[in-house]
Amino acid sequence: MEKYKLGLVSLGCDKNRVDSEIMLGMLKNTYEITEEPKEADIIIVNTCGFIESSKQESIDTILEMAEYKKDYNCKLLMATGCLTQRYGEELLKLMPELDIILGVNNYGFLDQYVEKFIKTRERIMAVDYLDSGINEGERILTTGFGQTAYLRISEGCSNHCTYCIIPKIRGTYRSRPMEKILEEAKTLAKGGVQEVIVVAQDTTRYGTDLYGKKALPELLRRLKEIEGIKWIRVLYLYPEEFTEELIEELKTNEKVVKYLDLPIQHISDGVLKRMARRTKKEDLLSLLRTLRHEIPDLVLRTSLIVGFPGETDEEFKELYDFVDEIEFDKLGVFTYSKEEGTAAALMKEQIRKDVKERRRNLIMERQQEVSRRILERKVGKTYEVLVEGMGEDGYYGRNFEMAPEVDGMIIIKTQKDLMVGSFVDVKIIEALEYDLVGVLL
Numbered sequence: 001m002e003k004y005k006l007g008l009v010s011l012g013c014d015k016n017r018v019d020s021e022i023m024l025g026m027l028k029n030t031y032e033i034t035e036e037p038k039e040a041d042i043i044i045v046n047t048c049g050f051i052e053s054s055k056q057e058s059i060d061t062i063l064e065m066a067e068y069k070k071d072y073n074c075k076l077l078m079a080t081g082c083l084t085q086r087y088g089e090e091l092l093k094l095m096p097e098l099d100i101i102l103g104v105n106n107y108g109f110l111d112q113y114v115e116k117f118i119k120t121r122e123r124i125m126a127v128d129y130l131d132s133g134i135n136e137g138e139r140i141l142t143t144g145f146g147q148t149a150y151l152r153i154s155e156g157c158s159n160h161c162t163y164c165i166i167p168k169i170r171g172t173y174r175s176r177p178m179e180k181i182l183e184e185a186k187t188l189a190k191g192g193v194q195e196v197i198v199v200a201q202d203t204t205r206y207g208t209d210l211y212g213k214k215a216l217p218e219l220l221r222r223l224k225e226i227e228g229i230k231w232i233r234v235l236y237l238y239p240e241e242f243t244e245e246l247i248e249e250l251k252t253n254e255k256v257v258k259y260l261d262l263p264i265q266h267i268s269d270g271v272l273k274r275m276a277r278r279t280k281k282e283d284l285l286s287l288l289r290t291l292r293h294e295i296p297d298l299v300l301r302t303s304l305i306v307g308f309p310g311e312t313d314e315e316f317k318e319l320y321d322f323v324d325e326i327e328f329d330k331l332g333v334f335t336y337s338k339e340e341g342t343a344a345a346l347m348k349e350q351i352r353k354d355v356k357e358r359r360r361n362l363i364m365e366r367q368q369e370v371s372r373r374i375l376e377r378k379v380g381k382t383y384e385v386l387v388e389g390m391g392e393d394g395y396y397g398r399n400f401e402m403a404p405e406v407d408g409m410i411i412i413k414t415q416k417d418l419m420v421g422s423f424v425d426v427k428i429i430e431a432l433e434y435d436l437v438g439v440l441l
Contacts, residue, residue, distance in 0.1 A: 005073070006031035007040030009065065010142065011058055012048025014199050014235075016081060018152045020046045021139035023080070023107050028140060030111055037065060038072045042114065049083035049169065051337035058083045059095075066097035076117060078102065082169050088127035103127035104170060107135055131156070131171035136180065141193070144388050147421040148195040148404055149188045153181055153219065157201035159238070161265075162276045162343035163305065163336060166201060173202065175210045182222055189228035192421065195386065196223065197233045197403070204241030214241060217249040224255045230423070231386070233403060235261040239287050240278040251295045257400035259299040260291065267322040268315040271308050274347065281318075288326060299401040301330035306363060307356030308336045309347035316359050323363055327370050330407050333363045368433070375431035382441060385410050385426045387418045397424075407434075414440035 006027055010020035023044065024033055037043050043065045047058035058081075068074040078100040084091060085103035092101055100113050106126045113124050134155040141149050156171040157164070185196055198220075200206060207215025216234075223232050232255045239262050250256055266272055269280050279287075292298055304323075306316065323331065335356035338345045383399035388409070390396070395412040402408060412418070412426055418440075426438035 004031050004041035004075075005034045005039055006042045006044070007034050007037040008044045008046065009037060009061055010046045011061060012046075012050065012054055012082065014150045014197070015152055015155075015201070016046055016048060017142060018139070018150050018199075019081070019104070019107065019135050020044075021142055022135050022137045023110060024140035024142075025138035026107065026110055033140065037068060037074075040068075041073050042076045042078070043068060043074050044078045044080060047079055047081035047083035049081070049086045050165065051334070051339065053337070055083055062095060062098065066095075069097070076100065076114065078114075080104070080107065085127055085129065085169050086165070088125055092123070092125050099123055101125040101127065103129060104135070105129055105133060129171065132174070134174055134176055136176070136184075141188075141191075143404060145420045146192050147386065147388070148197065149193045150199050151181065151185055151188070151196045152176070152199055153203065153206050153216075154200040158205075159202060159278075160276060162274065162347075163308065163339070165339045165341055168341055170201070173205055173209060175205075175207050175215075177210065178207070178215065178219055178222070181219065182226070185223055185226050185229065189226050192228075194229060194421065194423075195231040195233060196229055197235060198223075199235050202236060202238045202241065203234055204237045204246065214243055214246070217243075217245045220249050220253050220256055224253050229255060231400065232256045233259060235403065237262050239264060239284055242287055247291065247294055258295050258297055259301070259400055259403065261301045261303075261403070262287075264302045265305045266308065266315075266319055268311075268318045271311055271315050271319075274310060274344070275305075275308060276343070299329045300326075301332075301403070301407070302328050303332045303334065304363065305334050305336050306359040307351040309344055309351065310349040311336075311351060311359075320363060320366060323366055324370065327374065328367070329371075329374055329401065330403075331363075331367045331370075332406070333360045333367070335360050371434065372431070375434075375436060378428050378436060379431055380428065382425055382427045383410070383438070384423050385412065385438070387412070387420055387422050387424060389420055397426075399426075408436070410436045410438055412438055412440055416440060 008020055010017050034040050045062050048054040062079055076099050079098050080102045084101050088101050099117055154175045156173050157166045158173040267281050385397040385399050387397040393411050395418050396409045425441040427441055428436050428438045430437035
């Protein structure tokens with residue numbers, strides 16, 4: 001078969017990115033991979049379908065790539081991922097531009113689907129869902145220059161928060177066997193990866209289904225032993241599942257960077273109950289106090305939802321004051337998205353769009369003030385920085401306090417040539433709105 005060029009556009013979260021990298025790994029021997037969709041004969045759009053804005057972005061991207069059939073080389077347009085898993089039938093009817101529509105469990109048959117379409121020119125849809133398997137395999141990394149990689153430790157979610165559709169798209173929580181995770185981490189390290197970012201829908205729950213216990217602390221201990229890995233970053237630690245053992249491991253493991261992402265979503269007991277979250281305000285405050293006491297220099301990131309059904313002015317004020325009091329280092333705010341198929345979509349007292357947006361803006365304005373205070377305190381300090389590339393202002397990179405793509409960067413002032421992927425010491429001389437400026441020591 002002629003060796004076509006293949007391009008892939010990955011949307012959504014870092015778990016979706018891992019799926020995209022696995023797809024590229026599956027197809028690299030059959031097709032020539034290109035980073036430029038305009039050159040591609042085959043284009044895959046790996047979609048997100050989590051909230052309204054991500055669904056719209058996925059649809060817009062599919063339509064944009066469909067234009068490449070007219071103007072460039074594209075002969076086959078495929079959509080995969082959460083949007084197609086959720087709305088496959090509708091997409092088949094409404095988007096004739098799509099030649100192949102695959103759900104999240106159908107990646108293992110990519111070659112066969114492409115060959116079949118090329119031979120028959122008949123459209124294909126496969127979105128059958130099996131709540132068992134986990135996409136695994138060789139990956140082509142798409143993060144930076146290959147020094148950073150996401151390490152997915154589970155699939156699905158069993159939390160059943162009332163606002164979230166993920167369990168219906170990705171299924172129940174399924175941990176990957178620890179040996180498979182460690183083997184993948186060793187392969188990544190041999191390929192030059194120095195920072196592994198541990199991800200799952202809920203990392204703190206890892207192992208409960210396979211081993212009958214929370215096994216994240218053991219996994220982190222064993223990841224520490226892998227030669228070549230310098231930083232282990234852990235994201236999406238749900239506060240409900242923290243244990244003393246986990247806090248001790250996060251504190252004492254010298255490779256685990258002191259940066260934690262805790263998706264809290266809200267602080268009002270009333271809203272948390274309607275969200276079906278399993279914590280209360282006092283539990284969350286106690287955990288945050290404990291973490292900051294036990295782990296010096298800890299950087300905390302969280303995500304919040306405003307405008308959840310029934311959120312009163314008093315409940316919003318409680319959240320607003322909480323943001324100012326706790327001073328999260330990093331914070332993302334989302335307006336509640338009414339998603340069909342979720343319990344929250346059926347709740348009365350849905351909040352108007354303008355009210356939701358005003359509340360989000362108020363929180364973000366307050367967080368900007370908090371962020372500015374925090375960043376200004378860093379001027380004069382020296383950090384170890386992972387060099388990630390070169391831009392208009394010179395070299396740039398991140399310290400342990402910054403996750404890729406969401407947390408800003410450090411601009412490095414130097415006349416020297418630096419190696420991408422190296423670690424250098426940088427003294428901070430200026431704080432910008434979200435970034436820092438430093439000089440090479």
